[in-house]
Amino acid sequence: MSGRAVVMGEEAAALPEGRFLDREEGWLRFNQRVLELAEDAAMPLLERVRFLAIFASNLDEFFMVRVAGLKRRLATGLAVPSPSGHHPKELLERISEVSQELMQRHARTFHDAIAPALADAGIRILRWEELGDTDRERMHRFFRRAVYPVLTPFAVDPAHPFPYISGRSLNLAVTVRDPRTGRTAFARIKVPSALHRFIRLEGDNFVPVEDVIAAHLPQLFAGMDVLEHHAFRVTRNADLEVDEDETDDLVQSLENELLRRRFGPLVRLEVEESITDEVLDILCSELGAEDKEVYRVPGPLNLAGLDLIADLDRPELSFSPMVPVEPPGLDRGDLFAAIDEGELLVHHPYESFATTIERFLALAATDPSVVAIKQTLYRTSGDSPIVQSLIEAALAGKEVVVLVEIKARFDEQNNIAWARKLEEAGAHVVYGVVGLKTHCKLALVVRRDENGVLRRYCHVGTGNYNPSTARIYEDFGLFSTDPEVGEDLSDLFNRLTGFSRKVHYRRLMVAPDGLRTGLTARIDREVAAAADGRPARIRIKVNSLVDEEVIDALYRASQAGVPVDLWVRGSCVLRPGLPGLSENIRVRSILGRFLEHSRVFAFENGGDPEVWLGSADLMPRNLDRRVEALIRVAHPEHRDRLVELLDAAMDERTSSWHLAAGGDWTRHTRDADGAPLRDLQSSLRGDRHLRAFDG
Template identity: 75%
Template sequence: MTAEPVEKGRSAEPSADLPADRFLDRETGWLRFNQRVLELAEDADIPLLERVRYLSIFSANLDEFFMVRVAGLKRRLATGVAVTSATRHHPDDLLRSISDVARELMLRQARCLHESVAPALADAGIRIVRWDDLDADERERMRSLFHGSIYPLLTPFAVDPAHPFPYISGRSLNLAVTVRDPQTGRTMFARVKMPSAMPRFADLGDDRFVPTEDVVAAHLPVLFEGMQVLEHHAFRVTRNADLELDEDETDDLVQSLENELRRRRFGPLVRLEAEETVSDDVLDILRRELGAEEREIYRVPGPLSLAGLDQIADLPRPDLRFSPVAPAEPDALAQDGFFDAVGSGELLVHHPYESFTTTTERFLALAAADPDVVAIKQTLYRTSGDSPIVESLIEAARAGKEVVVLVEIKARFDEHNNILWARKLEEAGCHVVYGVVGLKTHCKLALVVRRDADGVLRRYCHVGTGNYNPGTARVYEDFGLFSAAPEVGDDLSDLFNRLTGFSRKSAYRRLLVAPSGLREGLTRRIDREVAAHARGEPARIRIKVNSLVDEEIVDALYRASRAGVPVDLWVRGSCVLRPGLEGVSETVRVRSILGRFLEHSRIFVFENGGSPQVWIGSADLMPRNLDRRVEALVRVEDPAQRTRLVELMDLAMADTTASWRMGPDGGWHRAARGDEGRRLVELQSALRGEQPHAGRR
């Protein structure tokens, strides 16, 4: 196998003649993705507790959006770097638009809970009730709970000249309380934080639950003994949680990151939520003391902090949940030992339809225990708290094998967890590398060096689209390619040398690697499809990613469409490309599929004159992935595996498959039923074997 030619620039047609309004706002696009999650919660055909989980996911998603994306826009304004976006919108205008859309969605979520999901839960014998709904026996049980388990954790903070307004930590749930001193007649304000150690809802028994803040509110006279409680209202703050770390100015990346993590909880405010019943006087106090702008204030029906609904979604009611899934084991592994199977031919696995435990976990566990394995190299971006993969690496190091682990300690919201794992790996004797200065290492790679029966060292490789995380592997859709092909082994060896040393290698055999050549490699292949179409050869582009926001890639796809090349885009989240624009993107279709599993894999298919070239890997089409991360795509060579991936793409894009379909204005339309009202094929159900579909092998 010869190496891919080195990418040396682009033959692309300039984009000056493309319309100036060809890009959509990334932030609004992301909010519309979260709207699609909310639409799943609104779908009465979905099992009830799964609808509750979608409400929880919607809230958690929105929290992260404010903590990162909105925080980034505010920081640009504050630092004076307020350049306009590709849509020619100033960050201040974007913040106003975000506020309007987010407000609309939060109110819609509240309606979904109160008018649809809660009544359905009640019909199923599960009730979320407020304090006023409790009978005498239930109130007495809650009084016992309060005094035994809640009261010792509470600390009321008064606000007066001797007590400044307390710091409100991000995502904490609080009560704003107004009390009057009956002796002086003076009115005062106080804040009570809900204990983070407590569950979101207090369990009344018999599948009845009451928000924890209701229990605390009912016992405020205990906290403010001798005072008259005038009013109380729940509120919540979201803060900037993005890290600012100058890697060029630090001698100890881990120590600097730990210091920054401690500062994260003190970040600037980006959102203030309050129950809609909050009085204007109390809201004025919160606005003034927290420094919240009007557009950052959201008055919504309670209860707040609905990410905590996962407590309800986890109830042991299988009748209200999706049916269990039993992941399959690939046939090749059932017939041969793992290394023999991979040595005789590449293995493509599709999680969670095929088992992560018996493939990826097993691969590394066998490598750790096999006396013929002499070395293991691994990247870790995110993993679970009790990761068997990390334990396998530790076991391998203790057995005397050479173990090199690149732990990306800058993985957002997993920084602390990854630092702990990195130190544990170091203590076991692993060689730990903390990423690459100035870049995040996001690629999913494992390399096992084994001495085979003939005495020759052979490399067994894994290149994945998802994290080495057994927990998320059960609910994230991803692909992994196992290979013992020499060119893949050479590529992974070269890439690991680049990650641990000072190599500037950019040309690989079967890999496309960011930041040195991935954007150029993809653009070149898009341009090849344009050239093939001009010659009358088969030409088509199919891409599956989580996000499509890179302007250069979008412009390349526009050029392909203007040349007449069909372009199919399967995008889970934000897409800034506008499909169906006359004279610009008439051959482009954009679909989104959300469901039981989080669509997470990245697939790139180029028709290549009738012999499709197919790639899978870790990279989304975003500037951060293409310019500021180490990413890797691997070319799939086996014809049957290529066909499998092409058929998956075609099934997703078929008009007979349920999906959300994007219009030129950036709006999404959900197509779930055909013209006769019959439900369309649900892709994930079809892949589980629950629905027939065309082209199933």
């Protein structure tokens, strides 16, 4: 991009270089905010444990995808500078530096804060040397029964080449000596993935599984002297590469690629800090790991397994239960009748997913008046009632069309399995659009009313049709029988299943053809309103903000005096507060009990606010390489509700993180007098409205 733009038909001043932050470091800073929640002593203890696990899991995915992508660009000679102006090699060096810092901080939080607090609460993660005789005897029996039969030690010598180390597996590097010859040898043991990360002892005490294995190494290497052992772990490139234009069977090609995922190039080697230089040299040499790819941290490794501890039934150490409520209008129990009376906006998890979306599809499956169901599925749960309803509808003879996005990262195998079950039931299954991921969240039910007229009942959402994540992901969904929405969804499904090239819709904005241009046109409209002295303001809530063209449009809006409020959960490369460029832009982030996941866009529109919600983040992949959909919210009360939420997030009395121009995020939890700021998620009622501010 040239850095120049056209605003309302006139050439705008060139925007300065250096106006973008690094996307990768921005994502790491998001994960740092997750870590800060684990460090927060005001959080319930087991929730702090869960945030430690989330941090570790997030970092795994970051290396498997983002770091792997940068390394692939270097290897293939496509290493061009990022929008921030940094070369991929520089970015990798910075990622290594920040990741090392965060991983050490993560380990310190576990050892210095979380583990002692757990012990005080009667929950102990013990190393083998801390176990008493009774626990050791119990682990001896457990090892013989459940561990030994599935272990395979791999020796490394001229007859036994170094074994392949699969991604994210936990391993032991073992050095043994033959007492007869005095020769030493190296061996590797993989910790079976079927075993829990932490083995439960009596009560709420646990021991790392690798400690149990390590204590029994003399049995595995009978007649040898075990000199040392060290845990290590490899992270590999897990991105998939399928040329959709060259394959005749996308499903088969994807399944083949999934098998190869386990054998991707190394991107990180984690080792315990106690490892000896000799053993580390062997691992680096055999695995091809460079110095900057090695991360030495205090054990135990793979703290993503702490979710087992976080799930303990200790309600006094967890968030208090929250029971979602039914949205107003559903108390009569007739969902179709409620949607007939007017559009219905639902907010999960505060309002029930089960009694809205699940019920919507369950009723559609069994209602004899329903003749057709069309649905997109990007991610869903392993025992999905959504898919079961679609299967029941197909078996009942209804026309069922399901677009299953089998390229949904890390859910590919699950989605392929569901797609085949749907096909076996008689549903028409489409595997996405060539060259694009279908990320939009759409459901269309065609139903015959008492007069024999076909009516379309529509749902457009911001989140996946996944009952499991719906309990912890914050999302919106809009139900409608508006004929314009019905026409839009029919047109969009025809595009997804056929060869339609329709790009213009009535109440939808759809990527990749019209979403970026639609949003930038509305941003520029706010600029024109400000120039005319009419009300102008922009409020946006997204998970990520990295698209350069949209960001430049927001910079132009700020330069024109338009207030811009951005609520970004994750990575944001826009620099707020730069004089002459972005002094009218504020960026906030909120993390907590629920994962903020909805995307909402509000434009003041000269005093008649225009509000949109949907599936799209402001990233090039969403705007250029995915099918995304935003729906314009028509009901004034729904618009007001969404604007109220956006304003509450930006309010100085709300606890949040604030982004500075240099890329640092600062957490604000107390006011100038030391009083705690409001927790937005705790303040949200299930009956649609925010609780009023105290005082």
